[in-house]
Amino acid sequence: MLDHPRKGRLLTEDDIIALEIGAGILGTGGGGNPYIGKLRAREMLRADYEMRLLSLDDLDDEAQIVAVGGIGAPLISFERIKEGREGLRCLRALEHRLGFTADAIGCEEIGGQNAMEPLVVGAMAGLPVVDGDGMGRAFPEMQMTTYSIYGHRSTPSVMCDPHGNVVSFDHAITEKWHETMARACVIAQGGASVLASAPMSGAFMKRYAIPHTYTQAIGLGQAVIDARKTHDDPVATICAREGGQHVFSGKITDLQRHFKGGFNVGIARIEGLDDCRGSQGEIVIQNEFLIFRRDGEMQVCVPDLVVVLELDTGLPITTELLRYGQRIAVLALPCHPLLRSDEALNVVGPAAFGHPDITYAPLAEKGAA
Template identity: 50%
Template sequence: MSKPDLRSDAGFLVEEPDLLPLALGCAILGTGGGGNPYLGMLRARELLRQGAQVRVIPFEALDDEAWVYALGGIGAPVVGVEKIKRGDECLRAMRAIEARTGKTASALISEEIGGSNGIEPIATAAQAGLPVLDGDGMGRAFPEVQMTTFFVYGQECSPAAVADDKGNVVTFDPVDTMHRLEALARAVTVQMGGGAGMCTAPMSMGFIRRAALPGTVTQALSIGRAILDARRTHADVLDRLLLAADATLLFTGKVTGVTRELKGGFSVGSVQVQGDAEYNGSTADVAIQNENLVLWIDGAVRVCVPDLIMLVERETGEPITTELVKYGLSIAIIGMPAHALLKTPEALKIMGPAAFGYPGIDFDAHRL
């Protein structure tokens, strides 16, 4: 299928001033993970400055038969800070799948709107001359490949491909299950140095309408713009953030401890927080696996996946990713309810507490 002839008024062109608020919003929705958004923003900025144009389009802009490719980075976020991408990893992975299937991409979509992966499709679209759909497969970030609404609701497990900064591309086909794809892709990514670009099997636009979360690119933009406007006008940034994100304030205090290690291609550990005057004597603990998974307050579960748990600087609203959280930061912990597509019984089997090793936590008893 040829590339779609989009109306000039379909969606909006991404401009350079959009990138900072988009990065901020993606970092908020990333729940601590998804890759460092600042680096992704810089890559997208340079491509726009070189003359590339990228249009973000609504789901209704494409026919059901159009082919959509989902892509993003795979690996531990802490590696992404130290091991800078070449820049075309996701593009090369996508081209490998196009060549394998003969299905030409009409648009790209993010596997996850969170972190750098919310910006990755924009950078890749700038290189490929394609539009980006206003949506994604998580509404947040998750650490494992299969944890998307795409796979929950029927995306094919193969072909898929990963590409590294050295020019290597590995294609997986056939793959019997989505969990096997995660295991294979993760093992190859570790051998690639802990970070790579990934593209999964093409999806029809008709399927995207059923399985994807719409409007998450514009949601991230709105959140980021609210943060920047509050800073500029000296308004209470946290209040504006909570309003823009429709989020709940869960805890405020100072980070008193961080444990973090690279394990099996993931950054895993925990964060300890001592409550400030409002929470005098209380403590909070956050479990992480690339992203924030579970929040305990005074030893009791308060929020857990798939609901969103975000750490932000108290005064500036700056999102704190799991690779950058450190002792002494004054933070607020905020939460957002996950999209309905993430809370069905079939979705919770893949992205609920038990999927992360917490079988004793009942999501429905702690949902926002």
């Protein structure tokens, strides 16, 4: 059993503020806005709760880690305040159900609002949060984690809603079935619930979690804050940190968005500015920014990250906040190698998002450019 309560680095309010920005950037337009989660986390720190971040290196192989995350429509959870203890109730119900005690809390998705939920639950339970996640970005469905891709069965799981209802997914024949049933249920519950998945071992997480993504997101957010203070270019700062490329600058000239098959889908067209004058950019949206094309040629594609920032401030823009006339920078960040295997591309490659015609061409990896 892990000597858990006192392990890990204590997070500060400044870390949470930076995490909001970093998680927003890694959300690639989706994953929900981390703003409400930031407020919750900050209030907890002010009320003397402790938030600890535990490196994967410090995790015992035998430790049992429960990943928790919000499930539902991101826009709903931005507008509808949580009851607040949904995640803790999930954790306790799962522990009671399976007869174990969690050693640490895990994160499913560092991109967007699910960066915050594990911190809140960890603080309430007195447990550290593992510094890593299952996506390294945001994806719209539960089976799209490296945990699921590399063999973890996420059932039995427990889902709690703000009303007090509790549902267990005892067994799903596939990870996708788990997603399908939980998705239907959360919609019935009002669209903003929390789910805790079956525990993972420390040994499994060390191998298959995308590592250090809390540290990465906090550092990224802090770099943007610092760049703005010193009037440096935040876009260049982000690219330098992440081994990314600034692939386009432009003004949004056309925006089509609609709801199809449970996804927010659409296209944003961008007229080039500055170095890109005379070029046309196009972003394909499917909850997240999925694909970027320049003058009809694909430049970046899922699972690599298409990040959209305000050109002037370097702050991330989510898909629902795109507006006609906005001046934006499009960045391409390489995804983690765990998302580039054949197993992973089957689940999170372009074909999994309905683009079987597109062959994934990986961006140069961080440090390789």
